[in-house]
Amino acid sequence: MLIKSQTEIASHEITDRKVFESRRQFIKAATALSASALLPNQAQAEPGKYANAAASPYSIAVGTTDREDVISYTNYYEFSTNKQDSTLLAKGLTTSPWSVEVLGETEKPGVYHLEDILKDNPVEERIYRFRCVEAWSMVVPWIGFPLGEMLKKLKPTSKAKFVQFTTLYNPDIMVGQRSHVLEWPYVEGLRMDEAMHPLTILATGMYGDTLPNQNGAPLRLIVPWKYGFKSIKAIVKIEFTETMPATAWNKSAPGEYGFYANVNPEVPHPRWSQGRERVLGSSIFAPKRATEKFNSYGEQVAGLYSAMDLTKFF
Amino acid sequence: MRLNKQHWAVIKLLVFTLSLLPFFELLFDGINDQLGANPIETLHFGFGDWALRFLCIGLALTPIKIIAGQSWPVRFRRMMGLFAFFYASLHLLVYVVLDLSLSWTALIDEAPKSPYILAGLVTYLLLLPLALTSTQSMQKRFGRYWLVLHRLVYVAAITALVHYFWLVKKDYTQPLIYAAVMTMLLAVRIYKFYQKQMRRVKTRSPGLRQKKTTNNEISR
Numbered sequence: 001m002l003i004k005s006q007t008e009i010a011s012h013e014i015t016d017r018k019v020f021e022s023r024r025q026f027i028k029a030a031t032a033l034s035a036s037a038l039l040p041n042q043a044q045a046e047p048g049k050y051a052n053a054a055a056s057p058y059s060i061a062v063g064t065t066d067r068e069d070v071i072s073y074t075n076y077y078e079f080s081t082n083k084q085d086s087t088l089l090a091k092g093l094t095t096s097p098w099s100v101e102v103l104g105e106t107e108k109p110g111v112y113h114l115e116d117i118l119k120d121n122p123v124e125e126r127i128y129r130f131r132c133v134e135a136w137s138m139v140v141p142w143i144g145f146p147l148g149e150m151l152k153k154l155k156p157t158s159k160a161k162f163v164q165f166t167t168l169y170n171p172d173i174m175v176g177q178r179s180h181v182l183e184w185p186y187v188e189g190l191r192m193d194e195a196m197h198p199l200t201i202l203a204t205g206m207y208g209d210t211l212p213n214q215n216g217a218p219l220r221l222i223v224p225w226k227y228g229f230k231s232i233k234a235i236v237k238i239e240f241t242e243t244m245p246a247t248a249w250n251k252s253a254p255g256e257y258g259f260y261a262n263v264n265p266e267v268p269h270p271r272w273s274q275g276r277e278r279v280l281g282s283s284i285f286a287p288k289r290a291t292e293k294f295n296s297y298g299e300q301v302a303g304l305y306s307a308m309d310l311t312k313f314f
Numbered sequence: 315m316r317l318n319k320q321h322w323a324v325i326k327l328l329v330f331t332l333s334l335l336p337f338f339e340l341l342f343d344g345i346n347d348q349l350g351a352n353p354i355e356t357l358h359f360g361f362g363d364w365a366l367r368f369l370c371i372g373l374a375l376t377p378i379k380i381i382a383g384q385s386w387p388v389r390f391r392r393m394m395g396l397f398a399f400f401y402a403s404l405h406l407l408v409y410v411v412l413d414l415s416l417s418w419t420a421l422i423d424e425a426p427k428s429p430y431i432l433a434g435l436v437t438y439l440l441l442l443p444l445a446l447t448s449t450q451s452m453q454k455r456f457g458r459y460w461l462v463l464h465r466l467v468y469v470a471a472i473t474a475l476v477h478y479f480w481l482v483k484k485d486y487t488q489p490l491i492y493a494a495v496m497t498m499l500l501a502v503r504i505y506k507f508y509q510k511q512m513r514r515v516k517t518r519s520p521g522l523r524q525k526k527t528t529n530n531e532i533s534r
Contacts, residue, residue, distance in 0.1 A: 068351075069351035070351075072350060072351050073350065073351035073352060077484075077485075081484065081485035081487075084350070134483065136352060136355075181484050181485050182484065252484060253484070268427040269427075271428060271429060271430060271480060271481070272424070272427060272428040272430070272431075272481075273423055273424045273427040273428060275423050275424070276420065276423075276424075278352060278354065278355070278413075280351050280352060281351070284344075284353050284354055284357075284412055285412065285415070286415075287415035287417065287420075288413070288415070288420070
């Protein structure tokens with residue numbers, strides 16, 4: 001029946017991208033005309049925009065989820081609450097030109113063009129675990145840059161304690177925003193130390209290429225130790241604030257979705273367990289994976305919360 | 315044209331085959347790896363949706379009979395009920411075998427933390443005796459208690475809805491649609507019941523009371 005590739009692969013077993021691509025080139029040349037028929041994932045064989053992005057020591061050494069799964073299974077309520085519909089509807093979004101407004105407690109407020117941001121902040125590849133609050137997970141090779149590096153350049157004032165992010169609001173295209181399933185626009189936020197943490201990135205691509213619209217193009221947050229809903233998509237505004245931002249899911253159900261939203265198997269969602277996660281792309285007979293505290297990034301981030309009761313500040 | 319026994323047998327076979335289509339669709343999608351990024355969820359939700367749909371269809375037959383004034387819908391009541399049970403069984407089977415990987419520890423960890431799972435299990439336990447007593451011989455054996463027992467289906471419909479509402483993250487559109495359909499179906503029954511009561515009250519009106527009392531006395 002369903003036999004898919006196992007997700008958990010030791011790093012030494014992962015084919016180096018250059019080897020992989022040179023093999024592809026060879027196959028292409030050798031089979032010339034029939035190549036397209038023989039290579040189902042031919043699009044991936046073409047070098048993407050960020051094919052040469054530098055590797056990062058922050059990447060984890062596990063095999064990545066099939067790109068096909070990652071691009072077809074997305075929560076993007078701005079378009080639809082249905083994961084397949086949102087994938088299709090998001091295609092209508094224009095992501096270029098794009099600019100980000102920076103305001104609040106900063107010495108350098110203003111509107112920044114995305115291309116300028118990317119010029120100032122070189123991207124690299126970060127292979128991270130991604131754990132959704134709905135108890136499924138995947139491993140994604142993001143292309144992005146450390147958020148902290150960008151924030152430092154924006155010179156936050158001493159009053160800046162939090163960073164608030166806002167998604168584009170455009171109900172003409174983001175048709176999900178016409179319904180009141182969440183309060184629009186979507187807002188997320190991080191404490192300053194979380195935002196400055198080297199694991200936190202702003203992603204503009206994945207799998208060596210630009211982000212598909214449904215995955216949050218052209219610029220999204222990735223905080224790998226938190227549930228996916230913290231990793232806000234299509235960011236148009238970054239604001240430095242003195243007080244804790246009121247975030248979208250927290251506003252909609254404060255008892256179920258906290259501001260911190262750290263992945264934690266010991267703190268169940270009020271309506272379901274967070275002890276295990278379905279790994280996308282694994283065989284249907286594979287058991288679920290035991291969820292790790294801070295999504296396996298505990299060593300790097302647990303210190304941020306050492307003085308906090310995580311059952312209270314979930 | 316009047317339909318005879320053979321005609322009904324053919325129609326029933328047709329309905330039976332149609333009712334199996336969702337099962338085969340999901341089965342073939344599974345064999346061809348067409349269940350998407352989360353195949354277990356697709357199977358699990360797919361079977362769950364169809365269990366609810368057949369429950370709705372089964373509960374719609376009596377209201378249709380009432381409104382249309384025809385008795386044919388009742389012929390399909392058992393089959394629709396059993397298909398609801400069939401899809402509910404597959405729904406549970408996918409949960410236990412694929413989602414929990416037959417792990418008791420996983421169930422013991424998950425179920426108490428997930429009220430919707432408990433509501434789902436209760437629904438299944440309510441449907442189980444109905445499916446087991448659905449044969450004609452059982453119907454005879456249980457006599458007038460059979461109907462009382464089978465009223466459990468209304469409880470099951472409610473717990474099934476609770477199960478759905480509890481698991482949804484935010485968008486209640488789908489469970490609300492099922493709730494609206496079931497409320498309408500129930501409303502028809504309540505209206506019919508109310509009408510009957512009214513008729514009974516009328517028969518007890520002063521002009522007729524005398525006769526009724528006499529009847530009762532005779533029967534004593």
